[in-house]
Amino acid sequence: MSDPTVAPRVIIVGGGFAGISCAQQLAKHDVDLILLDRNNYHQFQPLLYQVATAQLAACDIARPLRGIFRHEKSVDFRREAVTAIDPDARSVTTTSGSVLSADYLVIAAGAQPNFFGTPGAPEHSLPLYSVNHAERLRGRILDVLDATAERPELGGQGSLNFVIVGGGPTGVETAGALAEALRDVVPERYQSLGQAATVHLIDHGDVLLAPFSEKAHAYAAERLQRDGVVLHLGVGVKEVFPDRVTLSDGDTIMTRTVIWGGGEKPVDVVAAADLPHGHGGRIDVQSDLTVAEHPQVYALGDAANIPNSDRVALPQLGSVAQQSGAWAARNILAEIAGNDRTAFHYKDKGIMAMIGRNAAVAEMGPHRHEVDGPVAFAAWLGVHAMLLSGTRNKIDTFIAWGWDYFSKERATAVVDRPDATRIDWGDDDEGEKPEFDLGSTRPQTLDRGDGDGRT
Ligand SMILES: Cc1cc2nc3c(=O)[nH]c(=O)nc-3n(C[C@H](O)[C@H](O)[C@H](O)COP(=O)(O)OP(=O)(O)OC[C@H]3O[C@@H](n4cnc5c(N)ncnc54)[C@H](O)[C@@H]3O)c2cc1C
Incomplete structure (x- = not known):
């Protein structure tokens, strides 16, 4: 006893x-x-894609655990x-x-x-589940842009194709943010590179944001396509190579940036x-x-x-x-205290996903009241800022969002881990070549299969 x-x-x-x-x-x-x-910090995963696309700094979404419990003497934190x-x-x-x-x-x-046994995915794709992942991805995006600005011929090797695997909230949010950065921010810094770049979003299901309503599926698809995202729905990733991905429908996309949001x-x-x-x-x-x-x-x-x-x-x-x-x-x-345990009761406040500037979907409350567009965008910002841990993080994030909304400045667009993101462009290596390059303008339809979401 x-x-x-x-x-x-x-x-x-x-x-x-x-x-x-x-x-x-x-x-x-x-x-x-x-x-x-x-880790010595608590991380806020919903905003990882904003670190990866240089909208926020890592310290905006991560908070030291010793700091969170600094007033709680009974908590012994051990890293x-x-x-x-x-x-x-x-x-x-x-x-x-x-x-x-x-x-x-x-x-x-x-x-x-979870790479679901996809060959090459653990080695050659960039997952987005931690601050570490988000910083590596940001570095990779900047690396391919810098390299292509210096050597435009790398575009022919797919350096400006960004492939995102997974059409759930992680994939959709990342695709929207990346497409927006390529449209609004990149051309200012790299002249014509932004226009030449393409975001490809792949999902083996037929719809984006599967856990949401049909209206939200269509809204997300329409909005991303309007921003130039090429959708590959009803298609799985067969294999990931250092310089390309092959798809279940026989296509190949040349790329140096495969972002994995395919499951956990x-x-x-x-x-x-x-x-x-x-x-x-x-x-x-x-x-x-x-x-x-x-x-x-x-x-x-x-x-x-x-x-x-x-x-x-x-x-x-x-x-x-x-x-x-x-x-x-x-x-x-x-x-x-000698009392009985009770059954967990979940208070369902709904689900939401960001798609881009003034574009989000939200299904509020247990009865899933649907909202999209600017109202859902504002709700998404408010909810996520409130959920962030720590007053300083909330304030910093709000300032960064305001700055980002009204300017094209991306203060955190720095390559701070050059070794982690360095790319072997294989100039001397004739190695295995893909049979063809899908290019960046493959037309897509939305009329196949079942969606995949984080949930
Ligand atoms: C990219 C992304 C976007 C998301 N967006 C949303 C969203 O918009 N809305 C939403 O509601 N949910 C979202 N989620 C889901 C949400 O973040 C998770 O459901 C939530 O983080 C789960 O909380 P958790 O405490 O179970 O695990 P986590 O938050 O993952 O925390 C687990 C902790 O365990 C630690 N740990 C792991 N292994 C070990 C070990 N061996 N020893 C010691 N420590 C260990 C980790 O370092 C981590 O700190 C998102 C998830 C991702 C990946």
């Missing part, structure tokens, strides 16, 4: 939306809390990656070799890109844990967010399949992660 004079210990793995919100609730009570994250989880012992092993055990274990380690799966340490894994490889949890047969082990956010009241798994969204984190804390505190 535990000693009532010693505060119960809780270990939280992951300082994302779910981990932070759980820790913030627990920190107000007499709990000995260890928060572990492989360590967890390498193994033992649910029976409620313990974790970290990269330093320490084994930490607790009364309650909260698994909130999020997700990583739990991080390796979660996948390897001896716990029940269900759809998408995520941990199946019960209605009270604990794992079956492990009443003191919780799995939250993107790491978990969290059932709603109809027993259907909720989507991988920031709001689900945040609310599940707070609810898990409530259940832990209830149990410590």
